[in-house]
Amino acid sequence: MKHFKKFVLMLGAITLLSAVNVYGNETINIVPVPVSVITNNGNFSLSARTQMLCNFQGKDADNITGALLSHIKKFYGIEGLKLGFSEKPVKNSIFLSLNPKADIKKEGYKLTVEKNHVILEASAPNGLFYGIQSLIQMMPAIEERQSEIKIQAAVINDYPRFEWRGLHLDVCRHFMPKAFVLKYIDYMSMHKFNTLHFHLTEDQGWRIEIKKYPRLTTVGSMRKETIVGRGNAPVKLYDGIPHGGFYTQEDIKEIVEYAAKRYVTVVPEIEMPGHALAALVAYPELGCTGGPYEVATKWGVFKDVMCAGKENTYNFLQDVIDEVLALFPSQYIHIGGDECPKDSWKVCPLCQQKIKDLGLKNEHELQSYLIQRMEKYINSKGRKIIGWDEILEGGLAPNAAVMSWRGEAGGIEAAKQHHYVVMTPGSHCYLDHYQADPASQPQAIGGFTTLEKIYNYEPVPSVLSAEEAKYIMGAQGNVWTEWMPSPSHVEYMVYPRAAALAEVVWSPKEERDYAGFKERMRSQILRYNAYGINYCRIEFQ
Ligand SMILES: [Zn+2]
Secondary structure, eight states, rough: OOOHHHHHHHHHHHHHIIIISSTOSSOOOOOOOOEEEEEEEEEEEETTOOOEEEEEEEEHHHHHHHHHHHHHHHOOOOOOOOEEEEESSSTTTEEEEEEESSSTTTTTTEEESSSSSSEEEEEEHHHHHHHHHHHHHOOOOOOOOOEEEEEEEEEEEOOOOOEEEEEEEEEESSOOOOOHHHHHHHHHHHHTOOOEEEEOEEETOOBBOOOTTTHHHHHTESSSOOTTTTTOSSSSBBOOEEEEBBOOOOHHHHHHHHHHHHHOOOEEEEESSSOOOOHHHHHHGGSSSSOOOOOOSOOOOOOOOOOTTTTHHHHHHHHHHHHHHHHHHOOOEEEEESSSOOOOHHHHHHHHHHEEEEESSHHHHHHHHHHHHHHHHHHHHTTTTEGGGGGGGOOTTTTEEEEOOSSSHHHHHHHHHTTOOOEEOOOBBTTTSSSOOOSSSSSOOOOOHHHHHEEEEEETTSSSOHHHHHHHEEEEOOOOOOOOOHHHHHHHHTTTTHHHHHHHHSGGGGGOOOHHHHHHHHHHHHHHHHOOOOOTTTTTT
């Protein structure tokens, strides 16, 4: 077996060399694999003399041409390309055609590389942006300064399978600096992800400035220390080091704008009514007991949650949502709704009174009431809510979308009720799980989700009818950071597994093939090296 492995590794190495050196860029290695690629004879030569022409002007033209220009400057040292407006391509040009009437699917593009020019056409700017990402992946992947980039002649027709292609980032268990969040968005966009689920509030820290409630960040963003290891020693150990951090509203605006330029929508998550210790520390009157509370220093689920019996809680949540809506233009606002123990509600006179007054059956219905009331509020502002699958318990809010994380059952149930669904089952989509033999890996939360396992994930459960399947908006990789204290550790857990997920959510089901993916990834890995992404190398040694 060992020898066999060595043989496979050798084969891998030979293929790697051949893909780069012998065949040059005749092989087209795009991840996620496009709907259709036809290669032709010849090359287009991109150099400083190439013109970049667009048949449109404005912000989108700047974003899209900027993505290509900054890449070739950074990695090939080519700059000074002439930019301009044109109705048609000229010799030695890259011509971007935005044509709303073109017969090209949503977010899709058609890329034609010929000896004389490159034509990239789409019906919307995001399609052009994705076409540029593919064009970048058709360039030689090795970082080197050169005066000319050869690009294989080809025709690519491409569009995504799903509209929600998400990655999540928990910045609460460990705060991640703004600069890293921007990098995270860059790496997402190169894999054609379009949704960043930004998990901003938690028991262990509140990370977004809310002007009306300054204590959320002055007090709630800081925990006094963090548990060490699994905490299963007879006496729990803590590091004694305060941990904190938050994004000002200016930071958030910058992140949202940066993402928008890369056609990534940032969906904020404001947890309610559970996972709210940090908020309770800042404003103890929001809890059932009134405290005292402490920003959590260990992981897990905590019994202290927001009091659903007090009108004050609803006012607070609406005020927070008002400021959140002003910062995030996303259609969906994530309201959490998960892991909310009902212990404090069961003994809280105000919660019990609320249950009586509203004629509710139990505490689950009280949670459902809170979520539905918040949904009504958010709907009244022209937005929609999405929540973890616990929001199904006690009755789903009328327009809510569901993120199915405890397996697929919640997603299936929601789709059957004709609610939109994002699949994020722990079994396949949790990037905090081990990706290889735990003995060889840094401490992770548990689980076992290899590159191949995530690659083979199918977001549409076979039990759904064709009609119900339409409610599956897509899938998302979740990145909980209990065991990821630093940005480089996040990168290690996310890549290359996010590349596998990118193919799950973008590529046609029938085009997916793990061996082919791994082969194509060899070029992408070289790009990871050039970008300095701290990916896990275990599958690519
Ligand atoms: Zn209460």
